[in-house]
Amino acid sequence: MGRLIVVSNRVATPTETKGSAGGLAVGVFGALKDAGGVWFGWSGDVVSETVANAGPMLEQDGAVTFATVGLTRKDYDQYYRGFSNATLWPVFHYRNDLARYEREEYAGYRRVNAWLAHKLVKLLQPDDIIWIHDYHLIPFAEALRSEGVTNRIGFFLHIPFPAPQILLNIPPHEELVKSLSCYDLLGFQTATDQQAFHDYVTRHARGTVSADGSVEAFGRKLRTGVYRIGVFPDEIAEQAKRYESRQHVLELKQSLEGRKLIMSVDRLDYSKGLVERFRAFELLLERSPEWRGNVTLVQIAPPTRSDVATYQKIRQDLEYEAGRINGRYSGLDYTPIRYLNQQYDRWKLMSLFRESQIGFVTPLHDGMNLVAKEYVAAQNPDDPGVLVLSIFAGAAAELSGAVLVNPHDAIGMCEALQRALQMPLDARQRRHEINMAALRENDLGVWRDSFLRDLRSVPVRRAGEGGGHQ
Numbered sequence: 001m002g003r004l005i006v007v008s009n010r011v012a013t014p015t016e017t018k019g020s021a022g023g024l025a026v027g028v029f030g031a032l033k034d035a036g037g038v039w040f041g042w043s044g045d046v047v048s049e050t051v052a053n054a055g056p057m058l059e060q061d062g063a064v065t066f067a068t069v070g071l072t073r074k075d076y077d078q079y080y081r082g083f084s085n086a087t088l089w090p091v092f093h094y095r096n097d098l099a100r101y102e103r104e105e106y107a108g109y110r111r112v113n114a115w116l117a118h119k120l121v122k123l124l125q126p127d128d129i130i131w132i133h134d135y136h137l138i139p140f141a142e143a144l145r146s147e148g149v150t151n152r153i154g155f156f157l158h159i160p161f162p163a164p165q166i167l168l169n170i171p172p173h174e175e176l177v178k179s180l181s182c183y184d185l186l187g188f189q190t191a192t193d194q195q196a197f198h199d200y201v202t203r204h205a206r207g208t209v210s211a212d213g214s215v216e217a218f219g220r221k222l223r224t225g226v227y228r229i230g231v232f233p234d235e236i237a238e239q240a241k242r243y244e245s246r247q248h249v250l251e252l253k254q255s256l257e258g259r260k261l262i263m264s265v266d267r268l269d270y271s272k273g274l275v276e277r278f279r280a281f282e283l284l285l286e287r288s289p290e291w292r293g294n295v296t297l298v299q300i301a302p303p304t305r306s307d308v309a310t311y312q313k314i315r316q317d318l319e320y321e322a323g324r325i326n327g328r329y330s331g332l333d334y335t336p337i338r339y340l341n342q343q344y345d346r347w348k349l350m351s352l353f354r355e356s357q358i359g360f361v362t363p364l365h366d367g368m369n370l371v372a373k374e375y376v377a378a379q380n381p382d383d384p385g386v387l388v389l390s391i392f393a394g395a396a397a398e399l400s401g402a403v404l405v406n407p408h409d410a411i412g413m414c415e416a417l418q419r420a421l422q423m424p425l426d427a428r429q430r431r432h433e434i435n436m437a438a439l440r441e442n443d444l445g446v447w448r449d450s451f452l453r454d455l456r457s458v459p460v461r462r463a464g465e466g467g468g469h470q
């Protein structure tokens, strides 16, 4: 078995792969450890051109090499802050209204992809398989192919793939899909995302999609598949239980004075439906006076991409809403919304989830949403909380024990909260069992192993062959 090469915009540190970050980093590292290989990407540092060109920095951990490069200010602005996060992210989340398109940023995006690919080529061996992650790196395989790399290359998109009419908003949409067709395997979070890609191929690229999922587009053949990312539910359950009596939980419990607790955790991103969520909670207090003083929403929302203008705006909006709602419904001893614009340790989050009666997860669009899965896994099976989940999270397709809501329907969300707050124990347990079974059946290991198995089964290309297998 050849080595595994993982490429992602950011590379986890060796410490993070030992569990402090949890989730994806640990899952991907597991596969790297088994096969041996390289994790390659941006270090997260903005550096001078000399330092950037001197990279990659190599750090060895057993059979795994962590290889990172710094980005210059210009590269960071165009590739990361610009085209990735001010064009691709909003459009792929159906927020064309928040997107901008600048040719220079797009050129920078392609230039950085080509530069990164060039750096990686020197680390490659002939039988390595290469797994590229996410929207920052769409042109990566095309760049590797143009350097003569014939290894198997797969791509997993962590965020939604938009319907063709939405994708057309990005002027170089065709180039982007053409770049995607240079991969051997494209993985999507849900069947809806896969279908959207197929729709683009057949309607806008004169391509074909066969019944077995193989695609022909731009003169290349590739495969697509659905790989729903998961968590390791039993590890989360164990972690949540282990820390349930720690000081942070006891302090919270004491301060709640017997009130019910609704928990939400999201990066502070406009795709997560935070404003809609706050308004639905406000409506609960407005329409059901009996809940005033008796239920608290704790929203943990660590800042992210705070140098992108649209993220400054969502932060302001949310601060305004939290202040307004708290001004309206607080008492001398009661604050309805506790809005924490901070990052918390993972073990703290899991034990807080376990303490709450509702997990309120309401994205407007989300590839999967791991918080929803973590919330379920962290519950006490003897007295589980209820997951109230947006139909627009990829996770909604799997978690049929959740109470599903449309985040654009404030009254509907308010009614779902009421229902969840009053749900009897046996119904909560039934729903929890259904959700846990789904999490166990499709955990993070299944996601990772099935993608890699499919990638390894792609026919090897011969030297000189163009993008996509023949």
Ligand code: GDG
Binding pocket: 021, 023, 024, 158, 159, 229, 265, 266, 267, 300, 302, 342, 343, 344, 345, 346, 349, 366, 367, 368, 369, 370, 371, 372, 374
């Ligand atoms: C993208 C896609 C897809 C959050 N706050 C803290 C913290 N977190 C952790 C959560 C969870 C992760 O970050 C967030 O994952 P999500 O899946 O919810 O959302 P995105 O960050 O948008 O991730 C998404 C995912 O990729 C994977 O494919 O599901 O759709 O958008 O694990 O717990 N962790 C810590 N402190 C925090 O304050 N330690």
